[in-house]
Amino acid sequence: MKNVSPAIKGLNVLLRKPKDSDVFDYLEVDISQELIRMYGGNTKRIAPKTLEKAQKFVQSIQENKLEWCVEYKGKMIGQARLTVSDIDNRARYAVGIFDSSVWGKGLGTEITQLILHYAFKELNLHRVDLRVLEYNKRAIKCYEKCGFIKEGVEREGALIDGKYETDVFMSILDREYYEIKDQFIKMILVG
Template sequence: MNKAPTISGENILLRQPIESDIEDYLKIEHNEELMRMYSGDPANIKPKTRADAERFIQKIKSNPLEWCIEYQGRCIGQARLTVDKRDNRARYAVGLFDPSTWGQGIGQEVTNLVLDFVFHELSLHRLDLRVLEYNKRAIRYYEKCGFIKEGVEREGALIKGKYETDIMMSILDREYFQA
């Protein structure tokens, strides 16, 4: 598979980047909560530049299984799979950089679309992810999608001068198909 296919949901579209995504990314400034959820230090917030936006979109383009998340005609985030073919598994990451879209079920819709792709199209055995322990909103929707907490990495991320813990979650193919 050369590039991630376009996947349509009820409210969102997972697709390859287009030129206007650079502008969409530039329109939304970083904020403290966003930086914390991306495990960055909010003290390092600085205005985005066109070069930042171009790098962000180019990074999505360069990964064969990464999508821009389109909502209401604009790019609001990205979703990525990193596949390990030998072990028939993938690591999942999703991020919505537009805070005005948080709490609307978009992350859950994206995750359900990716789960369908992972288990029906790629026929993988396992999908896993890491999420910061304080990101309760994401943990709730991952659990609603069928992910199970399976471990922690204690104090593995230094954020704003404090060591934070990651939660490891996964879903297996049989669990997905049973749900």
């Protein structure tokens, strides 16, 4: 496996390691209750952002081998991560766009396509999977658009704001990716 996440440039986003200004980009964006809910957090106990928390957030991206800051129009708007298991040649995918002002622009789809291209073409993985809360319809639609297939659910496995919620498990295999990749490559890769 490669040691560090390389910069990956798409048409609209740049996936890269952190830089100093990311802390301030993160602090500049208000905390969204909807985002906290989509992450599975408690919306009744949202703590304010602090410089220390922002620094830890950005530092954790720096420390992870395959985690990227997502840059859009010169600002950090989120992060993406692959957690690779070398034993069985697979990875767990996670993405979060914390800046709600850019939701609905197709950036999640572009980010996911860039990561899948890297996972299958550069890392030669067999499988990429994820879990997503069933009520996160926007994310599920994005993942399906990128070729992920629903493979199961964990019924009421997450207690969120006092209510049990269901997680959906989704995955894409290398052969499935290679069947659809050509339709994405021209849309997402620059250079």
